[in-house]
Amino acid sequence: MHEETVYEALANAQDDGHWAFGTGFDEPLAGVDTTVPDGVDPTDLGAYCLMLGDDALVLAQRLTQWMTNAPELEEEVAIGNVALDLLGQARLLLARAGSVGVLGRSRELATDSVPDEDALAYFRAPGEFRNTALVAAENGDFARTMVRLLAAATVRLAVLARLRDSRDPVLAAIAAKGVKEVAYHRDHAARWVLRLGDGTGESHRRAQDGVDAVWPLLADLSTATDVETRLAAAGVAVDPADVLDEVRGVLTQVLDQATLRVPEWPPAAAPRGRVGEHGPELAELLGTLQGLARQHPAATW
Amino acid sequence: MPDVTAEGGHGAVPTGPEVPVEPRRRAVRRDWPLYEVFVRGKRGLNHVHVGSLHAPDDEMAIDAARDLYTRRNEGVSIWVVKAVDITASSPDEKDPLFAPSGDKVYRHPTFYEIPEGVPHM
């Protein structure tokens, strides 16, 4: 019964708030019971929510860079929808991290009037972000953008599908909502990869370049962090290694059909992004994202 | 004063002969075909024409229609059809096709006068 209430609260909040008109201006988790289930370390849970939330936030920011620059107006609207979905997921997940007290130093820098989600998004240093290298990388051209979206959405869909059974009811509800969204992101990206790979000579070359650039980034998803291992054992989180076969299967299927060469899967490596090790491209992205909010730390927007 | 008018929602734009408006059909390679979009607003209703869009093929047309015309949960089902595949009555035929039915008022329920007391009519 507990889970159903949470689910409904989220499902009903989706209508207005998702489209940002009307009355949907509430805190993302308003009205949701945020009690942590027994036997789960809140610090771990919060850290895990940051991983998934940061992935969504950073990818949303990357996709937003296409706005007013997209190939066709129809695609502009499509990319906007994907970015809005991810932004919505980021807000829920960051708010969930805040609700279990995982705020780090961000709370010291942000004034009290700043909600948790914004304290976390705007007042953490790059080293405190937990996203993978896959979402942080530059967009490149449209082909690379779509290959990356395909890879990121395939991974995310596999994770969220399993998280629907998470012992944390809030995470389970967020995942249930997200699965529907990310399934569309993946399919839309796959349709593009198909058309670009099997389109013209130029689009094939660009799509293959995109694949070759994106594949090495998948290494950052191969190994669980300690947090993920502990939470997976507790039935709260997903061990990323458990979804790798599924992800490989989907990506190989799409690339094969798109007449693209599937590169060798990168060897497993120690987690980097998930423990805060990032390249300069993330710092640059966050500089733009956070600049204005940090110029006016006492402001309310 | 410039030859300008407040036409269109976002206000003043120039008019006058320097702004060409010749309708022109052309098959430039980069053009995607025009699709007409029909949306079923909710169960129990017909699909209704809502507008058009450009897409390279049927599958992408469905994606685009979903993203463009149901951004606010306006629909439960979408049809797309290439505009060129629609057969329409031509304006020339307007009279022979439609004028006769204009006479047949007996097709319309209001043609029949029913006394007020009769229920469920």
Added chain:
Amino acid sequence: MSAPTLERPAPDETALQRQFDATIAADHRIEPRDWMPEGYRRTLIRQVAQHAHSEIVGMQPEGDWLLAAPSLRRKSVLLAKVQDEAGHGLYLYSAAETLGADRADLTDKLIEGKQKYSSIFNYPTLTYADVGVIGWLVDGAAICNQVPLCRSSYGPYARAMIRVCKEESFHQRQGYELLMTMMRGTPEQRAMVQDAVDRWWWPSLMMFGPPDDASPNSAQSMAWGIKRHTNDELRQRYVDMSVPQAQALGVTLPDPDLTWDEASGHWRTGPIDWDEFTRVISGSGPMNAVRIARRRAARDDNAWVTEAATAYAEKHGA
């Protein structure tokens, strides 16, 4: 089996014109395949296309703040809004195409400077308060213009405008709400709001076009039911609406001559600087080149994407 093509008596132009006039006089809608005077078609294509261009170019001034929006909620709101504008542009291009125009062709005309967009989007957005003021004043003025267009005599245009107006009300509200929030914030934020109002107020008045006595094409458009109110009528309605909103917000409109005219029940503004308007609209606005360059890049740099999808469709028989 198809029937032989048989000759029918051709309807004469006078009868068609009479039928068109009667439809307009009865306040009924003209639909795409109806006969219509060439001037009506041309005027509509230009108006609808330039309206569409305005929506698309209008994404840019606010779009410049998408990546830097200062809260995740504001980012979502702004993204939904900018995305809506792409949608509105598409609804309108869709209406223009029912008149026999071609979207790619109209886009070319925009990029080549042969068709224009609203002069208001040639101003830069200098601070985040501009996002709020564009929602409040620019979208407010657009709504004043657009609500009557929901009754435009051309069916597809009227229907597109109904859809646009429904969605646009959120645009104005989010802008005004942002400004209210900022006015309750720090002194710096209040100063940002006042500065943005100072910069956007006069351009927003110019959105309604030149005064009626200098607007030679209005009469024909009014007769055709393409335009429903004169420029001055709409501008007056907008001023009367905006002044109390400014007071409620606590900002000063940058017009020392702004006075309440008890006799007529209207607010009267000072004189509008039409020379600036002429400069901005003829392409000397501060941002004109930037706006067009972005559209050109979106078209040209990504042409290979459009071509690829076309090639795929041909290969796979779609």
